[in-house]
Amino acid sequence: MRIATSSSTDSNAMSAVQAVAEEIRSVISSPALILVYYTETQDAETLRQAFRHQFPNAYIVGCSSCRGTMTEKGYVGGHNLAAWAVQDDAGTYGTALCSLSETSDIDTSAKQVLQRAIESSGRPGELPALIALHATPGNEETILRAIRSELGVNIPIIGGTAADDGVSGNWSLFNSDSVTDSGIAMAVFFPSARVSYSFHSGYAPLGDCAVATKVNGRTLLELDNEPASEVYGQWFQNATGQSIDEDDLFAQSTLFPLGRQTGEIHGMPYYTLSHPASVSDDGGINMFCNLREGETVHFMSGTKEMLVSRAGRVVDSANEHERYTCDPIGGIAIYCAGCMLHVRESLDDVAANMNRAMQKAPFICPFTFGEQGQFLGGEIAHGNLMISAVLFHKDEL
Structure with missing residues (x-):
C-alpha cells in the first residue's frame, strides 16, 4: 500500500489537475482511490471531468473545503485543490454518491450509497475497515x-461535511460520474494495511450545564425551560466578562461551544461539541448539529493555543491506538x-504539528462544516469544532 498527495493553486482547473496527476504518478502508477478537496472557487464539474480523464480506472470522491486545504507540504489558502491517492494491489476500494431532494428519505438513501460503495469494491457481504463519508x-x-x-456494528469513519467560504450554500460533492450540491458520498476501504483512528474535541467543560428542554431540529430553543440564547449568554458573560453580540455569535462561540458527554475512558469523560451559529427569532440558538430533548448540555471552553496544537495530538492519539504497529505510511484528517478561521494566522503551525505527528508521511486535511469520526470508546458521532484522523500502518493484516 502506497499513498501520495499533491495540490495546486493554478487558476486553470484542467492544468491544475494535470499537474496534480503528474505528481501523484511520480509516486504511484495506478491509484485505486483518489480523494479530492477543493475551494468553492473551483468548478466541480470541470474537476470531475479532469480527474476522470487523468485516472479513468480509479474510484474518486470530491468534497469542497472552506478557504483552503492542508497536506504534509503545508497549508494552502485561497483558490486551490488537493488530492490524496492510494495504490494497494492487495486491497480493494469502492465509492458511491447520490443527490438528495427535499423529498428524499435520508435513511434509505444513505443505506443505498453504502451498499453501492461496497458492491463497487467487489467485497459484498464484508465489513469495510474504514468508511470515508462526505455529505x-x-x-x-x-x-x-x-x-x-x-x-450492525460501528465501523471506523473519517468524515467531513462539505463546506464553502461563507456558509452560503456554495458547497459541492462529486464522484467519477456526477456532481451535486445536495447529497451523500462514501468511499469504503478494504486496505492491506492496518487502520488506526482518533476523534477529539480538546475542549473542557467549565462547570455550567443544563438540560435541553425544547429542541426543533437544529435549533436549541430552551435550556432548563428558559430561552437558550439567554442561558448561553449568561454562561458566556460569567466566563469572559463580556456580553454576547448576537450578530457575531458564530465567531464568539468558537472557543465556547456546547458539549454533550459521549462516553469516558479511564474515568475521563469525552464530549461531542455543538457550535452555536446564530440566535433564532424566538430566542433559541441555531446549531450546526442536532440536539435531543432531555440531553444534558455543558458549557465548554478552549484556547487558540489548543486549536493550534491539538491536530498533532489527535494524530498522536491515533498512533497510540495502534501501539503495536509500525510507523504510519499515510493518513487522512x-x-x-x-477552528481554522479562528487560527488562520497560525495554520502553518497547525500543519507543522500534524506533519510531525504523521512522522512526515503523506496526509490530506480539508476544512469542513461538521466532522464525523469514531471515538476511542467505539461511538461514531457527528460534531462541530472537532478533529477526526485515521492512519494507515505498514504492517499487513
Whole structure:
C-alpha cells in the first residue's frame, strides 16, 4: 500500500489537475482511490471531468473545503485543490454518491450509497475497515445512524461535511460520474494495511450545564425551560466578562461551544461539541448539529493555543491506538472550518504539528462544516469544532 498527495493553486482547473496527476504518478502508477478537496472557487464539474480523464480506472470522491486545504507540504489558502491517492494491489476500494431532494428519505438513501460503495469494491457481504463519508450539511446524524443500522456494528469513519467560504450554500460533492450540491458520498476501504483512528474535541467543560428542554431540529430553543440564547449568554458573560453580540455569535462561540458527554475512558469523560451559529427569532440558538430533548448540555471552553496544537495530538492519539504497529505510511484528517478561521494566522503551525505527528508521511486535511469520526470508546458521532484522523500502518493484516 502506497499513498501520495499533491495540490495546486493554478487558476486553470484542467492544468491544475494535470499537474496534480503528474505528481501523484511520480509516486504511484495506478491509484485505486483518489480523494479530492477543493475551494468553492473551483468548478466541480470541470474537476470531475479532469480527474476522470487523468485516472479513468480509479474510484474518486470530491468534497469542497472552506478557504483552503492542508497536506504534509503545508497549508494552502485561497483558490486551490488537493488530492490524496492510494495504490494497494492487495486491497480493494469502492465509492458511491447520490443527490438528495427535499423529498428524499435520508435513511434509505444513505443505506443505498453504502451498499453501492461496497458492491463497487467487489467485497459484498464484508465489513469495510474504514468508511470515508462526505455529505452536504443537514443530515449527518441520520446518515451515521443508517450506516450503523446497515452494518450492525460501528465501523471506523473519517468524515467531513462539505463546506464553502461563507456558509452560503456554495458547497459541492462529486464522484467519477456526477456532481451535486445536495447529497451523500462514501468511499469504503478494504486496505492491506492496518487502520488506526482518533476523534477529539480538546475542549473542557467549565462547570455550567443544563438540560435541553425544547429542541426543533437544529435549533436549541430552551435550556432548563428558559430561552437558550439567554442561558448561553449568561454562561458566556460569567466566563469572559463580556456580553454576547448576537450578530457575531458564530465567531464568539468558537472557543465556547456546547458539549454533550459521549462516553469516558479511564474515568475521563469525552464530549461531542455543538457550535452555536446564530440566535433564532424566538430566542433559541441555531446549531450546526442536532440536539435531543432531555440531553444534558455543558458549557465548554478552549484556547487558540489548543486549536493550534491539538491536530498533532489527535494524530498522536491515533498512533497510540495502534501501539503495536509500525510507523504510519499515510493518513487522512478532518479539521473544523470554524477552528481554522479562528487560527488562520497560525495554520502553518497547525500543519507543522500534524506533519510531525504523521512522522512526515503523506496526509490530506480539508476544512469542513461538521466532522464525523469514531471515538476511542467505539461511538461514531457527528460534531462541530472537532478533529477526526485515521492512519494507515505498514504492517499487513
